Amino acid sequence: MKDALASRLTFHALNLHVGLLRPWVNSPAARKLLARYRDVPAAVRLELRLRLHICPFEEVARLVPPDGTVLDLGCGYGLLSLLLTGESNRRRVVGIDLQQERVLAARKAAGPNDHASFVQGDILDVEFGHPSCIVMNDVLHHIPHTRQIPLLQKCYDSLPPGGLLIIKDVDKVTVWKYIWNYLHDFVKNRNLPFYCLDTPILLALLAMIGFQVETSRLDTGYPYPHVLYLCRKPS
């Protein structure tokens, strides 16, 4: 057990250049994104800088179609939304988050001319309209289990045939990463509940709702158990 843990840790330490220390974090795109937050408090800027290290935003963004209306559910400070509009001016992004302070910071970073707008609200209650793509980056594990199926069903119903739901979440497959993630959330997001699903269970729920799903693990070089779910509503 100790040997297995040591060899896993060594493996991930050797792969930091594809995880925590990947070059994208210092790329012009990432620097431009962070620069948009120059008017928010320094503590928030530091948090966002760290967040870019620990979460593979660019891998999520890569899957989003270059045009159409995108809903960023639980958008937080709007990092992913602004990355998406910064990459293509044919995207319109609407970010929704519960926390007013985060929504205000996202609006400030977006400024008046960006194609991203931000709404304070509960994604379990607000109308989604008719987006062509929906993203949920590290949000589903904050939704109580009894509300997860209705939320996924609401995503399915609001998408057109062929529309995409992109979920980046965490799972429990690697125990030490799960514990690390749990502790991180306990310290950082204590105001939010923690309802992590295992990948096979989430896959079964998504299939039951009708999505065709492809998954990939994105956790090499990270202490977090990142999993990506590309869910397509059949045409």
Ligand SMILES: C[S@@+](CC[C@H](N)C(=O)[O-])C[C@H]1O[C@@H](n2cnc3c(N)ncnc32)[C@H](O)[C@@H]1O
């Ligand atoms: C771990 S943060 C991720 C933020 C952002 N997606 C990102 O990747 O930087 C989770 C976010 O989900 C939001 N959230 C949790 N439950 C929500 C709900 N029911 N409605 C709206 N936002 C919610 C929280 O306020 C928080 O900002």
